[in-house]
Amino acid sequence: MASVPDASKIGIEKYPRKESKNIQYGTAGFRTRAEDLDYVLYRVGMLAVLRSKSKRGKLHDTKPNLQQSHIAGLFMWSGSCCTSLKGISSAGALLTPTWSIAVTFTDFLVLESKASTLIRPNTSNVCISEHVCSSKSPLSERFPNPKLHLLNYALVVTLMISAAKCELYKQGAAIGLMITASHNPEPDNGVKLVDPLGEMLQQNWEEYATRLANASDTELESVLHDIAEAESINWETRALVVVGQDTRPSSPDLAQAAITGVRVLGGEVKDYGVVTTPMLHYFVACINTEGVYGEATENGYFKKMITAFKKLQGDKPDSGNYVPSIMLDGANGVGAAKMNVCSQHLGDSLRVQLYNDGTGTLNYLCGADYVKIQQCAPHGVPKSTNARCVSIDGDADRIVYYYIDANDKFHLLDGDRIATLIAGYLMELVQKSKLDLQLGLVQTAYANGSSTSYISKTLKIPVACVPTGVKHLHQKAVEYDIGVYFEANGHGTVVFSDFARRRICSAAEDSSLPVDQLHAVGTLAAVMDVINQTVGDAISDSLVVETVLHARGWSIQDWEKAYTDLPSRQLKVVVKDRRVVVTTDAERQCLAPPGLQDQINILVKNFPNGRSFVRPSGTEDIVRVYAEADTQSSADQLAVHVASAVHQLAGGPFSTAQRREIHTEWLTQNDPTLNQVVPRQEPDDGYGLLFSNFLLEVAKLYEP
Numbered sequence: 194m195a196s197v198p199d200a201s202k203i204g205i206e207k208y209p210r211k212e213s214k215n216i217q218y219g220t221a222g223f224r225t226r227a228e229d230l231d232y233v234l235y236r237v238g239m240l241a242v243l244r245s246k247s248k249r250g251k252l253h254d255t256k257p258n259l260q261q262s263h264i265a266g267l268f269m270w271s272g273s274c275c276t277s278l279k280g281i282s283s284a285g286a287l288l289t290p291t292w293s294i295a296v297t298f299t300d301f302l303v304l305e306s307k308a309s310t311l312i313r314p315n316t317s318n319v320c321i322s323e324h325v326c327s328s329k330s331p332l333s334e335r336f337p338n339p340k341l342h343l344l345n346y347a348l349v350v351t352l353m354i355s356a357a358k359c360e361l362y363k364q365g366a367a368i369g370l371m372i373t374a375s376h377n378p379e380p381d382n383g384v385k386l387v388d389p390l391g392e393m394l395q396q397n398w399e400e401y402a403t404r405l406a407n408a409s410d411t412e413l414e415s416v417l418h419d420i421a422e423a424e425s426i427n428w429e430t431r432a433l434v435v436v437g438q439d440t441r442p443s444s445p446d447l448a449q450a451a452i453t454g455v456r457v458l459g460g461e462v463k464d465y466g467v468v469t470t471p472m473l474h475y476f477v478a479c480i481n482t483e484g485v486y487g488e489a490t491e492n493g494y495f496k497k498m499i500t501a502f503k504k505l506q507g508d509k510p511d512s513g514n515y516v517p518s519i520m521l522d523g524a525n526g527v528g529a530a531k532m533n534v535c536s537q538h539l540g541d542s543l544r545v546q547l548y549n550d551g552t553g554t555l556n557y558l559c560g561a562d563y564v565k566i567q568q569c570a571p572h573g574v575p576k577s578t579n580a581r582c583v584s585i586d587g588d589a590d591r592i593v594y595y596y597i598d599a600n601d602k603f604h605l606l607d608g609d610r611i612a613t614l615i616a617g618y619l620m621e622l623v624q625k626s627k628l629d630l631q632l633g634l635v636q637t638a639y640a641n642g643s644s645t646s647y648i649s650k651t652l653k654i655p656v657a658c659v660p661t662g663v664k665h666l667h668q669k670a671v672e673y674d675i676g677v678y679f680e681a682n683g684h685g686t687v688v689f690s691d692f693a694r695r696r697i698c699s700a701a702e703d704s705s706l707p708v709d710q711l712h713a714v715g716t717l718a719a720v721m722d723v724i725n726q727t728v729g730d731a732i733s734d735s736l737v738v739e740t741v742l743h744a745r746g747w748s749i750q751d752w753e754k755a756y757t758d759l760p761s762r763q764l765k766v767v768v769k770d771r772r773v774v775v776t777t778d779a780e781r782q783c784l785a786p787p788g789l790q791d792q793i794n795i796l797v798k799n800f801p802n803g804r805s806f807v808r809p810s811g812t813e814d815i816v817r818v819y820a821e822a823d824t825q826s827s828a829d830q831l832a833v834h835v836a837s838a839v840h841q842l843a844g845g846p847f848s849t850a851q852r853r854e855i856h857t858e859w860l861t862q863n864d865p866t867l868n869q870v871v872p873r874q875e876p877d878d879g880y881g882l883l884f885s886n887f888l889l890e891v892a893k894l895y896e897p
């Protein structure tokens with residue numbers, strides 16, 4: 194039985210709160226320096242238990258796009274002293290775990306009901322198909338011909354169902370707990386919770402997480418009680434927390450803190466060890482659907498997507514300009530290790546040359562975030578002209594492609610490109626399949642303007658813009674029958690509604706359809722299995738991209754021809770309090786501080802195709818600036834001017850003396866005659882790209 198006072202006592206003894214500074218559960222959970230996190234992990238472990246207890250362990254009626262499983266029959270058998278019934282699934286297999294009911298001579302007494310199964314019994318889909326064994330049982334003596342006593346059997350069924358339901362309500366849903374700081378530097382770490390179907394944590398629970406993490410040691414007990422009361426937690430409900438961690442050196446100790454937190458509140462732990470973030474999301478969905486979404490093992494994860502991938506490749510991995518070979522930058526993270534396993538399964542269907550395989554420093558000068566923000570190739574990957582290169586991030590939930598042309602020019606194919614490639618392909622399949630399914634694409638304000646016009650004007654696919662953060666994209670995407678969503682940084686996936694899934698699967702079995710149509714629905718069905726619908730997944734996304742390129746016979750250069758990106762620049766600005774920046778219209782307009790949006794509007798007019806917006810980051814203590822324009826130089830200048838406006842109007846903390854110092858640094862680092870931003874690696878002082886990009890340019894503006 195859970196004991197909140199014990200939990201609080203252990204917390205004070207083993208995991209006392211260290212940080213006086215408050216932390217916030219942001220777009221990707223908690224993230225900060227690893228040494229400040231153990232008490233947070235302990236508390237998040239406890240929160241995961243409450244979350245599990247708050248969710249009933251039956252999910253088929255809450256997740257429309259996952260298959261519904263049901264009992265198709267009941268199997269009755271007789272032993273020497275009792276007769277039992279077992280559920281039979283629609284596939285004809287005995288259900289595991291099974292509900293067993295022993296029936297005694299005198300009455301129908303439920304002796305055992307193991308309904309830890311998440312399958313929802315429903316009298317309308319239960320039918321009795323009894324089988325009485327030859328050995329004599331008290332029941333068969335009393336009712337020699339069971340068929341004559343259907344009423345009695347109906348009673349057994351009713352008892353069994355109610356017992357099962359009773360048990361069912363005692364089982365909470367599995368909740369995921371992932372320890373990672375994704376693309377952050379190696380000394381950082383973080384944690385996020387995963388909701389029952391692999392989706393991001395529900396909003397009000399993010400607030401609980403923040404409150405719990407920031408409670409003083411003495412407040413811990415009352416905060417836990419408050420959450421339990423607000424969510425009407427039944428302490429009898431069994432909780433299951435599924436734990437995963439990335440390869441950071443700090444992760445094992447933090448995992449231990451989280452596991453202690455789970456156990457202290459009486460939760461069960463399923464520890465998957467080192468896994469990618471998307472794998473953990475997938476496992477959670479598999480467990481909560483009792484395997485309907487897939488098998489909750491690493492092998493099951495790879496088997497599902499690679500079997501479908503190979504089916505789509507057919508027996509010819511080469512196709513037109515497409516060559517089944519990629520160079521992969523694994524960011525020295527968990528994705529590298531898992532991609533290694535994946536490539537063994539893939540064999541010749543896709544040859545993967547792995548770099549930044551984990552022997553170097555995590556995310557250092559490599560990985561999807563570095564490549565996207567710095568707009569250059571990662572270190573550690575040899576230059577190979579026109580080769581198709583892939584960069585994933587530290588926990589393998591983001592992916593970008595790139596290549597270097599014969600003139601040594603770097604070309605980036607980011608999340609916008611991946612989204613348009615996949616959406617265009619799916620749209621074509623939907624049209625060929627003649628299924629009446631609505632497809633939509635979801636982006637954020639960071640999407641390149643060219644991609645948005647290509648989607649709406651050329652592909653003619655509806656496109657929506659939502660605030661930054663995968664949960665916003667996912668929420669919008671599920672409004673479509675097929676929703677494709679990607680952040681420009683390469684985090685995204687595709688979700689199929691239950692309606693779409695059922696239409697596709699039933700059409701795929703309809704042999705009366707014309708060959709072309711049947712081929713299109715069969716392809717759609719296989720593509721669904723390559724996709725990890727729970728969350729953006731670099732490994733799964735790479736296989737989807739490869740599938741489309743193979744189907745089209747395209748090289749990476751062919752893919753790039755679809756449209757031309759507008760040059761863009763992202764900068765970070767440190768201000769005293771980033772919350773002074775308030776935005777609206779999916780973060781594209783700034784409401785506060787007063788005058789900032791007016792300044793942006795004036796600045797943007799000076800640059801052809803200019804667009805710029807600012808927003809407070811959800812993961813770092815900074816304000817982000819985005820700018821795009823017709824040339825790289827214009828985009829850089831616009832970004833710097835807007836960043837300068839943010840610095841002035843939103844409380845940039847630097848004095849004239851500091852700016853002078855920075856200016857001197859800038860002069861020593863850059864050729865002042867060049868009107869361009871020279872990216873440098875993040876220094877250790879925590880200001881990150883601020884120094885490498887923005888402040889050096891601002892210093893130039895403030896020249897003494």
Ligand SMILES: CC(=O)N[C@H]1[C@@H](OP(=O)(O)O)O[C@H](CO)[C@@H](O)[C@@H]1O
Pocket residue numbers: 220221375639661662663680682684809810811812813817
């Ligand atoms: C511009 C940018 O890339 N922002 C990222 C970043 O969020 P911020 O709120 O911008 O710090 O981290 C998020 C979590 O990984 C990701 O969802 C988002 O896209």
